[in-house]
Amino acid sequence: MAITKGCTALLLDECRRSQFHGSVMQLGRHTIYLTMGAFQEQASLHGVTLKAVSPTLSTVAPVANIGGISDVTYFSSLGLETIESCDISDIDGATYVLDLNRPVPEVLYNRYDLIIDSGTSEHIFDLPQVLRNLHSMLKVGGRIIFMFTPATNFVDHGYYMFSPILFYDYFTINNYLIHSAFLIRHTVHFADDPYEIIYYEPGVLDPFSYGGCCNGNMLSTWFCVEKTVSSTCDVIPQQGCSYGSDTTRAKPELRLYSAPTYR
Secondary structure, three states: OEEOHHHHHHHHHHHHHOOOOOEEEEEOOOEEOOEHHHHHHHHHHOOOOOOOOOOOEOOOHHHHOOOEEOHHHHHHHOOOOEEEEEEOOOOOOOOEEOOOOOOOOHHHOOOEEEEEEOOOHHHOOOHHHHHHHHHHHEEEEEEEEEOOOOOOOOOOOOOOOOOHHHHHHHHHHOOOOOOOOEEEEOOOOOOOOOOEEEEOOOOOOHHHOOOOOHHHOOOOOOOOOOOOOOOOOOOOOOOOHHHOOOOOOOOOOOOOOOOOOOO
């Protein structure tokens, strides 16, 4: 769950459009790849005056070692007063330990002015329940921002890669106001390299929707499975559960199937 300079540019533009205030829920505690000086400089370029705060360093040691600020400093500077987070475990110090495959507690209903997902929902099996949870936790007038959400070329990073039409259709039919929608092109060096940001609306990607990117190469999936007497259909997985409990085993090598390919 990362917030980079490229994502910050879009977040600052949204802050300029409508000032952030109140409470924020992060889906997973975010790592901020910015120093305070770089954040202030970027805010100035985007016409945003940051709130004066006493900055603290990231809780992620490698990021703190290069001066990266904490999530609390980042969101407080943007005008948020209550900064909270949820995660499947407490390893990163999340405010709440929640499994978003399940309904969130009612105490969190209508609580947040801003919900940020920068790389969490693709790891959660029950995406419809995730979306219901976000709706439940958000105040009327509050905003949900999906940033850095995988769209393509993230194979096996999470359970899902999202076409932007999913969010556009879902939030349109459910009577949300869509303030901005972009497709972001970036390299694997996402924290440092510049982004190409493309305005998105339904239909704009039609020329690319079938083999129109990644040099025309496409990836599809084949699975053949067999039902047994003990097979079930309603156990919700957590990502990586099929690896088993041996965390020391070597990673498998990529191998090509020896049979010929057919056209």
